[in-house]
Amino acid sequence: MLKFLCLSVLVAAAHAIVCPPNACQMVRCAAVTAESCGGTIKTNGGFCGCCDACITELAEGEKCMSTLFLGVPSTTQCADGLFCDSKTSTCQRMNVKRDVATCADKLAAVNARLTAQPMLLGLEKPHCEVDGTYEGMQFAGSQAYCVTSDGSMISGYMVNRWETGDHMDCQCARDQYAYQQTGLIGKMFYCDKNGNYASVGCSGSVCYCQDKMGKQVGTSTVGIWEKDSMNC
Template identity: 65%
Template sequence: MLKLICLAVLACGAYAIVCPPNICDTMDCAAMDSCNGLVKKNGGFCGCCDSCITQLVEGDACSTFLLLGVPSTESCGDGLYCDQHTHRCHPIVKRDLGPCAQRLAEVNAQLDASQHMLLGLEKPHCDTNGNYLGMQFSGSQAYCVTEDGTMINGYMVNRWETGDSMTCQCARDQYKYMQSGLIGKMFNCAPNGNYASVGCTGSVCYCIDQSGNQVGVSTIPIGQQDALNC
């Protein structure tokens, strides 16, 4: 309780600090020649003098709580921030833009420069990580791509036929499997790159969902797969 009272008193005192006119005329500022840190211009009390800011390194203890009117004398160095939970300096993690996000930024810049839609210029469709979504558009066509935007041959439909159901998941999984050099796994993809309703392994077939996983336990010989009611 005593600590809380002391903090409250300090906080009230900080809020009461007012810099009167011409206060800087009475200040005797110390030289910053011996500052072993960052010299902050007018960073001292009431902005009258320069201040010396100690640059903390990763892992150093720091504080996110500053009393109003009291100049800070230390801060986390370049590329670091003071974590409010651990009260330690941690690196600032910067997420690189994915290939789709980079392309989208380029397209938006072109559109801003021209101030009108450019013929044949399509905005890419990106996921939350900045990678390409499976379905992309080109003119009147919709086609499948990998996460980095590589076109997957054999999967293209009319743009108006896609709706919201074209994910190209089967086309992507098939492409990735073929790139691995493995053989033996069969993929039954629809023309739009989605998984078809029937999948087969070896000599048996079964119903599958949109992720390619088997639905239920029923199977049927591969020669009778048309008899499946999926």
């Protein structure tokens, strides 16, 4: 019961924070200077965007979960080249580019090598879309992992080759990555370990069944504290 009450208070607080148009008229901003700020000064980065804020940059591996809550302006952010990984609540490096060529180019190069050396082992053919971009799932030896359409590896989504299931499309991992690149915070993604959308998703304090594109299925919902009770 105590956990339920605490969660309810947090959810309510997040949803209760609303900034009226005249909010800044009632706020007296404290001066934020380079001398007083040990981090980066973010213009209008304070509550309701009224005042400048001092933002502390976090290094790789440092905790960043506080930056994910809606409604409360954050005083920390991951440093350049890092993003807040919602799975580990730590700052992690941006995805590493696997290949600068298109998937179609790489596939053509691999096929050419295999034609010249049919017995060549260990050369993995990329999986390509009809437009020449990369499919969400790619293989490397015994591992399957998620990539963006240009072949950049998406960290945090790698499984054994035999664990890919009926279809590993990495759609959730891709959508989460695209959202992180916008620099926005607050939206949570519910992905399986293979990068697909999980069968249950949530928006704010409400959870529901979702399809492979992350869209709600049906009308049944439960509170986020009852998420594990859903049978989707």
